Amino acid sequence: MTAAFVRECSAQAEEIKNRVPRKASERRAISSQLRRAATPCQEAGDPGDERPRWSPAQSTEPGSSRTATVRDLPRYTFERMARKKAQHVIPQSYLKPWCDPQTPDGMEPYVWLISKDGNTTRKRSPKKSFTETDMYTIRLPDGGRELIVEDGLAQIEGQYAALVASKLARRQPLTPKEYAELCVFVGAMSVRTKSQQTHWQETFDHQHRIVTQLEQAHGAPPRTSLQTAAISAHAHQFAIANVLAVMPPLLFQMSHAVLETDDELGFITSDRPCVIYNPDMYKWPPMYRNPGLSLEKTEVTLPLSPRQLLLISHRHDLRGYRPVPAVLVDEINRRTRFYCEEVFVSWTDKTRPVWFDPGQKPADAWENRQT
Numbered sequence: 001m002t003a004a005f006v007r008e009c010s011a012q013a014e015e016i017k018n019r020v021p022r023k024a025s026e027r028r029a030i031s032s033q034l035r036r037a038a039t040p041c042q043e044a045g046d047p048g049d050e051r052p053r054w055s056p057a058q059s060t061e062p063g064s065s066r067t068a069t070v071r072d073l074p075r076y077t078f079e080r081m082a083r084k085k086a087q088h089v090i091p092q093s094y095l096k097p098w099c100d101p102q103t104p105d106g107m108e109p110y111v112w113l114i115s116k117d118g119n120t121t122r123k124r125s126p127k128k129s130f131t132e133t134d135m136y137t138i139r140l141p142d143g144g145r146e147l148i149v150e151d152g153l154a155q156i157e158g159q160y161a162a163l164v165a166s167k168l169a170r171r172q173p174l175t176p177k178e179y180a181e182l183c184v185f186v187g188a189m190s191v192r193t194k195s196q197q198t199h200w201q202e203t204f205d206h207q208h209r210i211v212t213q214l215e216q217a218h219g220a221p222p223r224t225s226l227q228t229a230a231i232s233a234h235a236h237q238f239a240i241a242n243v244l245a246v247m248p249p250l251l252f253q254m255s256h257a258v259l260e261t262d263d264e265l266g267f268i269t270s271d272r273p274c275v276i277y278n279p280d281m282y283k284w285p286p287m288y289r290n291p292g293l294s295l296e297k298t299e300v301t302l303p304l305s306p307r308q309l310l311l312i313s314h315r316h317d318l319r320g321y322r323p324v325p326a327v328l329v330d331e332i333n334r335r336t337r338f339y340c341e342e343v344f345v346s347w348t349d350k351t352r353p354v355w356f357d358p359g360q361k362p363a364d365a366w367e368n369r370q371t
Helices: 003-008 013-018 024-028 078-083 092-098 148-166 176-191 194-217 224-233 235-252 326-339
Strands: 086-088 111-115 121-124 131-133 255-260 275-277 299-305 308-313 320-323 343-346
Touching: 092 111, 092 148, 092 299, 092 343, 148 176, 148 235, 176 235, 176 299, 176 308, 194 224, 194 235, 224 235, 275 326, 299 326
Parallel strands: 255 320
Antiparallel strands: 086 131, 111 121, 111 343, 255 308, 275 299, 299 308
């Protein structure tokens, strides 16, 4: 890529952090960068350095120095906006590989939704699964609906679907740019879920209460609390913007492999499909059991289909497409089921007991070392 193109793609994604609309003038300035959603490119390295670099995209068209705004987006009709009230927490395109291959002719393809405890199963089409009303919509003070987050996620989903069809399903190696696009999708899948919405809402509500109490205790005018109130009002959207700015570049520095299986049940996925895991977590105090991506043993898994699962780790010897034995598939499924919020997803209504095995607490667990 030319240096000029790199410069055109180098504006910082952190601009989207400040998009919570507080005034009418600010609403007009909401950038469309999230719609473009950190589209990555490969940056030229230093002389003699052929390593790929991460460079998030900016919201300008090539050859233009003007930042795009909401006014530059296509005008939405009332009907189109109404259709976007039902927003997918887990994308349809992502779920489709889990459609039951035994779906009867003439019936809409469906996946199996299985409760976390395995006691209930139901079949449902991807189109009707995991939808929430206005999950990502930013409510404007005048009652309007800003769809910049929903549109940004939709663009990321489209890039992912094209990547699956052109490379992953064909077991082709990814270019640095394609892997960067995959990292963006993984970041989006990690933060767009209902459990993350609850987490970030509680986090920013707590932050706002503390700031308000401090201002009142010191007799200070409500300045910072106005900012924290605005963030709290759109906590999940604000979190999505931040995660998309920070997480994909970190993932890009790690190695990746696609694990494959021909097991009858294959890989499962869930309502919380992206799992960040560190095998040493049991040794840590409970409040620290949220593994950072920079830790050596931390790994990220995202099921791609019943036949493939993406593994991102710091193991630089683990690359390409790797067949794995059924025992490892079951262990990964056990992890996926454990981390799900309410249901996990399969292309069959069958399960295995090992997926529900809580295991035994190791002797060197943190809890066992407290006296």
